[in-house]
Amino acid sequence: MQQQSALYLLDSYLRSCEAEVISVKEGRQVALDRTVFYPRGGGQPSDTGKLVRKSDGREFSVVSVSKAGGEILHEVSQEGLQPKDKVEAEIDWERRYRLMRMHTAGHILSAIMYKSAGILITGNQIDIDKTRFDFSMENFDREAFQKLIDEANAQIARNLEVSISFLPREEALKVEGAVKLAAALPPEIKELRMVKIGDIDWQADGGTHVRNTSEIGRIVFLGAENKGKSNRRIYYKVEP
Numbered sequence: 001m002q003q004q005s006a007l008y009l010l011d012s013y014l015r016s017c018e019a020e021v022i023s024v025k026e027g028r029q030v031a032l033d034r035t036v037f038y039p040r041g042g043g044q045p046s047d048t049g050k051l052v053r054k055s056d057g058r059e060f061s062v063v064s065v066s067k068a069g070g071e072i073l074h075e076v077s078q079e080g081l082q083p084k085d086k087v088e089a090e091i092d093w094e095r096r097y098r099l100m101r102m103h104t105a106g107h108i109l110s111a112i113m114y115k116s117a118g119i120l121i122t123g124n125q126i127d128i129d130k131t132r133f134d135f136s137m138e139n140f141d142r143e144a145f146q147k148l149i150d151e152a153n154a155q156i157a158r159n160l161e162v163s164i165s166f167l168p169r170e171e172a173l174k175v176e177g178a179v180k181l182a183a184a185l186p187p188e189i190k191e192l193r194m195v196k197i198g199d200i201d202w203q204a205d206g207g208t209h210v211r212n213t214s215e216i217g218r219i220v221f222l223g224a225e226n227k228g229k230s231n232r233r234i235y236y237k238v239e240p
């Protein structure tokens, strides 16, 4: 397998890049030598967008992007791309930027939920209109939860810087709470991408984030559902 560069890990604000097709599987699963497309994972959906072939200007819509066996595959809507084709890879920026804002908001809300109420998120699904958090809590009190949202919004309003760095595995494992499933971390991973949000959150993370919490706007609580005795599910969105 040829090495691919995942440019979104270094700069989440890159909207496009030039790339070369390195393989095509089943006609519509395209691997590029470098990409700005985020493959779905970690609760964040994949980017969509297009690949425009340089030689003839033909456009191939990217409908989803996945990571399989370490390889990033762009699923295009029609066949025709060939290995060695040069393309311009361009993401749907409006969608991605909304996902970046939602994702970064999720870090802050989960940090506050943990620090203020000891709540651990067990599942999450980010999307452009609403994001879902699952967690366990005996008695869910809507007013008390709104207080946590208010607290998260107060942190967002501090205009905290969001920074990316790479730490050697041993260093990253020393950061408390940074690696959620240390036991599941494959031994071949020698360096971890760390995302730090001001003084409130620092963790190993491969997603896309905004540079400053001022870009998030504010979190709006949309509602809660009970999923069994103590399993809760809440929804939020970001405004504007």
Ligand SMILES: [Zn+2]
Residues within 6 Å of the ligand: 103, 104, 107, 195, 205, 206, 207, 208, 209
């Ligand atoms: Zn993240």
